[in-house]
Amino acid sequence: MSGDTAKIVMKDVHKSFGSKHVLNGIDLTVERGTSMVIIGGSGTGKSVALKCILGLIHADSGSILVDGVETMGMSDRERNAMMGKFGMLFQGGALFDSLPVWHNVAFGLIHGQGMSLKQARDIAVDKLKSVGLGSQVANLFPAELSGGMQKRVSLARAIATEPEIIFFDEPTTGLDPIMADVINNLIVECVKNLGATALTITHDMASVRKIADHVSMIYEGKMIWTGGVDRLDDSGNPYVDQFIHGRAQGPITKHAHMA
Numbered sequence: 001m002s003g004d005t006a007k008i009v010m011k012d013v014h015k016s017f018g019s020k021h022v023l024n025g026i027d028l029t030v031e032r033g034t035s036m037v038i039i040g041g042s043g044t045g046k047s048v049a050l051k052c053i054l055g056l057i058h059a060d061s062g063s064i065l066v067d068g069v070e071t072m073g074m075s076d077r078e079r080n081a082m083m084g085k086f087g088m089l090f091q092g093g094a095l096f097d098s099l100p101v102w103h104n105v106a107f108g109l110i111h112g113q114g115m116s117l118k119q120a121r122d123i124a125v126d127k128l129k130s131v132g133l134g135s136q137v138a139n140l141f142p143a144e145l146s147g148g149m150q151k152r153v154s155l156a157r158a159i160a161t162e163p164e165i166i167f168f169d170e171p172t173t174g175l176d177p178i179m180a181d182v183i184n185n186l187i188v189e190c191v192k193n194l195g196a197t198a199l200t201i202t203h204d205m206a207s208v209r210k211i212a213d214h215v216s217m218i219y220e221g222k223m224i225w226t227g228g229v230d231r232l233d234d235s236g237n238p239y240v241d242q243f244i245h246g247r248a249q250g251p252i253t254k255h256a257h258m259a
Contacts, residue, residue: 006065007032007165007197008053013062015048022048023059024221030214035191035198037208037229039243040218041252046201047091049218050167053199054086055079066165084112087163087196089154091170095142101128102138105156112161127156130193131186148179152186159190166191168200172207184210205244208232217243219252 008030015023022045030036038046051057053064055071064071066082074082087108095104103110105127106120115123125135131152142150151171158166171187172180184207191198191211200211208215212229217240225237232244242250 006030007067009065011063013052013064014060015052015057016060022221027223028216030197030199032197033195034213035211036214036216037200037202037212038216038218039203039208044218045221046218047169050169050201085164087158087161087166089158089168089171091173095150095153097142101140101153104153105160107157108161123160127160131156147174151175151183155186155190159194162194163196165197170202172204187211
């Protein structure tokens, strides 16, 4: 991957919480307009890496470039300006229970861009339609929706501001296989329509194969393999091989004294 086309570059990023070293020198390059998926087991640092890019967690050292601009040490004002580039689908949806669906979708437009309620609502209804939800859903509250519908609302919110970069945090968690595939298809469609750069963290291999252009695997705080999704089954890496096939026997469980 060439650095001059990169949307996001992480170089030797470290993050510890007390004596626990979570990121041990992460290197990651996400090319502009592509879909990168980070895979890895629970507690391996996937979410921490993503939150470091967003600035929700401050990395201890290293470099994080977005559009070639160093984000480490940014002022709050600079970071707030940069955040306008991002959309986010949080694990579990993270919808506001007290707001109707349309206001959830339009939250960034209203509170981030200062858009009028009417204009923001019109855009929200349009985005809801783009993820397969009719206008009648707009006035409902999240508690009135199924898990799959809530995930669609979250996706509509993620794309509402037409961001340049979209993060997907375990987008199919808690969904049955059919609804998970529906969400995967919607992600591919929405990212393509926006021409956005996508970064996803997941351990759902069906999602990986559906939405990824490139895949990186994180293990013990480092990226141990990166390649095209078409190379996933022929990675030559025994850790990747064990993970993607969900095998009980292999170097991951052996190293963890689980097998």
